[in-house]
Amino acid sequence: RRLDRANNIADLRRLARRALPRPIFDYIDGGADDEWTLARNSTAFTDYELIPDVLTDVSAIRTATSLFGQPVSAPVMLAPTGLTRMFHPEAELAVARAAAKHGLLYSLSTLGTTRLEDLAAAVGGPKVFQIYIFKDRGLTAEFVARCKAAGFHGLALTVDTPVAGNRERDRVNGLSLPPKLTWKSILSFAAHPSWSLPALRGSRFDFANVSHKVDALAAGPMSLFDYIGGQFDRSLTWRDVEWLAAEWGGPLAVKGLMTAEDAKRAIGCGATGVMVSNHGGRQLDGAPAPIDQIAAVRGALGDGPDVICDGGIRRGSDVIKALALGATACSIGRPYLYGLAAGGEAGVDRALTLLIEELERTLALAGVIDVAKLERRHVRARRNMAY
Numbered sequence: 001r002r003l004d005r006a007n008n009i010a011d012l013r014r015l016a017r018r019a020l021p022r023p024i025f026d027y028i029d030g031g032a033d034d035e036w037t038l039a040r041n042s043t044a045f046t047d048y049e050l051i052p053d054v055l056t057d058v059s060a061i062r063t064a065t066s067l068f069g070q071p072v073s074a075p076v077m078l079a080p081t082g083l084t085r086m087f088h089p090e091a092e093l094a095v096a097r098a099a100a101k102h103g104l105l106y107s108l109s110t111l112g113t114t115r116l117e118d119l120a121a122a123v124g125g126p127k128v129f130q131i132y133i134f135k136d137r138g139l140t141a142e143f144v145a146r147c148k149a150a151g152f153h154g155l156a157l158t159v160d161t162p163v164a165g166n167r168e169r170d171r172v173n174g175l176s177l178p179p180k181l182t183w184k185s186i187l188s189f190a191a192h193p194s195w196s197l198p199a200l201r202g203s204r205f206d207f208a209n210v211s212h213k214v215d216a217l218a219a220g221p222m223s224l225f226d227y228i229g230g231q232f233d234r235s236l237t238w239r240d241v242e243w244l245a246a247e248w249g250g251p252l253a254v255k256g257l258m259t260a261e262d263a264k265r266a267i268g269c270g271a272t273g274v275m276v277s278n279h280g281g282r283q284l285d286g287a288p289a290p291i292d293q294i295a296a297v298r299g300a301l302g303d304g305p306d307v308i309c310d311g312g313i314r315r316g317s318d319v320i321k322a323l324a325l326g327a328t329a330c331s332i333g334r335p336y337l338y339g340l341a342a343g344g345e346a347g348v349d350r351a352l353t354l355l356i357e358e359l360e361r362t363l364a365l366a367g368v369i370d371v372a373k374l375e376r377r378h379v380r381a382r383r384n385m386a387y
């Protein structure tokens with residue numbers, strides 16, 4: 001089958017590009033401004049070498065660890081992504097099912113297209129909800145209560161989106177609100193009827209977790225975007241993190257910070273972990289690659305808190321490098337979205353299988369039998385980098 005012939009994440013990306021109308025593929029694939037940070041997130045991994053131990057008996061490899069207080073089968077989690085139904089009709093359920101099958105942690109976005117209650121009822125396995133602090137604090141408090149009731153294990157608070165990033169591919173394609181599609185975009189939609197026909201029925205655009213707010217206002221789908229756009233609060237500060245940590249009282253990671261100082265502040269405010277992330281290069285262009293920040297963040301936090309390296313991971317060996325530098329785990333966004341677009345749940349399954357196989361093979365080749373035994377000496381900066 002097509003998916004079986006995908007040998008790596010880059011192959012799945014090519015399949016996704018074929019399956020989707022170009023503007024939708026570009027929405028997944030693109031980043032902010034010049035996409036410097038987007039590119040840097042991945043290429044930064046090539047600045048590190050893996051230093052193997054040989055003759056260490058690697059007949060039993062162990063990848064299990066714990067994240068957000070939950071046991072997981074490998075140090076890889078699925079990052080929250082909004083609007084997932086645009087990429088495949090099975091949307092978040094397909095992604096969460098594949099994650100659960102592999103024993104991996106799944107995170108659902110506030111801007112996802114499946115209600116958090118429906119997701120929790122349909123799919124077992126460790127689950128985190130990605131939350132924003134909205135202007136309407138009542139809406140955020142409501143999410144906290146809903147997540148508790150539905151049995152989510154943790155929260156990830158995204159803090160790198162005080163305003164929307166400048167995604168120029170979306171502008172060029174006319175993927176804006178309201179849409180200003182170019183002829184080229186329209187032709188691309190027409191050439192992908194299996195994507196476009198359901199979209200015409202409107203079933204692809206639904207922020208399922210917040211739509212009740214807009215229903216209450218008796219407004220249409222466009223107002224939903226307006227409502228959400230208007231809900232981002234530029235005045236957020238660390239105080240709000242303290243408030244959320246107290247309101248939730250469980251495992252909480254601050255997602256989207258970059259420095260050791262901010263990581264310490266997050267833990268000081270009651271977070272139990274951090275996701276070192278620049279939103280996959282979709283927000284602040286010019287921000288450093290997460291992998292280059294991991295050692296400093298771990299150094300500042302000591303052994304306890306979860307440190308998650310989020311962005312640019314395309315190979316199992318990337319995960320090993322991040323762990324050797326001090327990460328608890330890595331988080332992936334586009335790799336599973338390419339799989340989802342290419343083949344629904346089977347495509348996500350393929351992406352996860354590939355990454356886990358690569359991770360196990362890299363461990364064996366590096367002579368390390370357990371992810372917990374990866375040390376700083378297993379990785380070396382190629383250039384004279386201060387880490």
Ligand code: FNR
Pocket residue numbers: 027028029041079080081082109110111112130158255277278279280281282310311312313331332333334335337
């Ligand atoms: C995202 N990301 C994201 N993050 C978040 O906190 N809330 C969200 O709703 C979304 N939505 C979203 C949509 C799409 C299409 C992408 C590609 C990404 C960011 C995501 O959680 C993660 O930080 C990055 O995807 C990680 O980088 P890689 O793995 O894509 O390189």
